[in-house]
């Protein structure tokens with residue numbers, strides 16, 4: 001099948017590469033000339049594990065190419081997928097900004113051939129598919145194309161595995177003809193037993209928002225449990241484990257942390273809340289999840305200051321991790337964007353390191369920041385360490401050696417990477433989320449009284 005994808009971002013590029021790997025002939029289009037030039041040389045503009053190798057394999061096999069020429073790519077396609085961004089519109093209470101989607105629909109309309117299916121991969125509010133159809137009909141009255149919704153559920157950092165082994169493939173269609181074409185497109189996956197759910201357009205669009213909003217709710221919930229655990233002396237990791245053993249609850253998305261970020265959860269929760277509001281539903285649960293999460297991210301810097309006994313003026317603090325999660329270079333809505341400026345405003349000298357996110361972070365974080373070459377570099381002479389992102393590299397660091405390099409042995413771990421007692425035994429004062437702090441003095445006292 002000939003496929004054209006509009007938008008070569010995290011979703012469009014991964015989708016294009018994976019569909020080529022499944023045997024289709026894929027043309028990926030973007031209006032960013034620099035991006036297309038880089039992609040045409042076989043270089044991915046984003047960091048996603050495994051993507052470069054799969055891209056190269058499918059380009060060499062002649063199944064994958066990149067172009068700026070949207071009209072030609074669309075005119076040759078059986079299926080056109082729209083995978084452009086739908087960022088929150090700040091001026092409109094986080095309502096999804098659909099200008100890129102509508103612009104893409106307008107550009108593809110004149111070039112569409114008779115039975116093309118135009119699929120929305122972007123996350124869009126309910127009703128957008130129908131709006132896309134009317135844009136295409138207005139722009140090209142001869143068009144007899146179908147529109148469909150095929151929301152994407154991949155997670156950055158494990159995007160290829162998520163695409164190739166999906167929990168479900170959702171297709172929202174108006175007619176059987178479109179359903180058959182999309183069933184053929186995904187046959188290499190359904191053939192292996194992966195489930196495909198067919199719905200109408202509106203339901204497919206809603207499934208994506210409901211799924212992301214539910215996952216965001218799970219994260220906000222466990223963070224609130226962590227707040228309570230800290231006050232009552234319980235251990236949130238064990239609480240999450242005990243909850244997750246209940247099959248009705250499940251263990252995933254119960255990791256406490258600095259609040260959810262990334263390009264999807266904050267924006268999709270806000271967009272769904274706005275959609276509800278416009279349709280006369282006041283989404284009380286969603287509203288409080290959004291409100292709680294904003295407050296949580298904003299409160300993380302105060303947590304660091306508290307651990308530093310209230311005074312951080314003039315201190316050197318190592319911030320390990322900048323991206324919103326590990327295994328991506330994506331900085332969108334990362335907790336580091338709230339924490340670092342707040343610490344700088346309090347007079348902290350920031351030394352920071354991230355394995356993949358430094359280039360993107362430099363565009364967003366301005367001021368007197370020291371961009372270190374390694375985690376150890378950032379920690380050298382530091383008065384405290386704040387762990388913001390759960391990179392494996394930080395778990396594997398030689399912390400005994402790091403302890404010797406630091407000026408003060410203080411860690412504020414916002415990702416609960418370590419067992420508190422292990423860190424205290426290494427000589428750290430260790431503060432984490434939803435667990436009692438572990439202090440080196442307490443360990444020393446225990447050792448003395450045992451002797």
Ligand SMILES: NC(=O)c1ccc[n+]([C@@H]2O[C@H](COP(=O)([O-])OP(=O)(O)OC[C@H]3O[C@@H](n4cnc5c(N)ncnc54)[C@H](O)[C@@H]3O)[C@@H](O)[C@H]2O)c1
Pocket residue numbers: 006007008009010011012029030031032035083084085086100103104107121122123124152153154155156263264
């Ligand atoms: N990032 C994720 O993890 C993820 C997961 C599931 C769904 N989604 C959804 O997928 C959509 C895309 O997200 P993303 O993270 O890939 O966005 P992105 O910002 O990384 O990429 C969008 C790309 O589209 C290009 N583009 C915009 N308008 C264009 C046009 N008219 N013609 C050609 N190219 C155009 C941009 O240059 C950019 O390269 C969003 O709706 C998002 O909510 C994202």
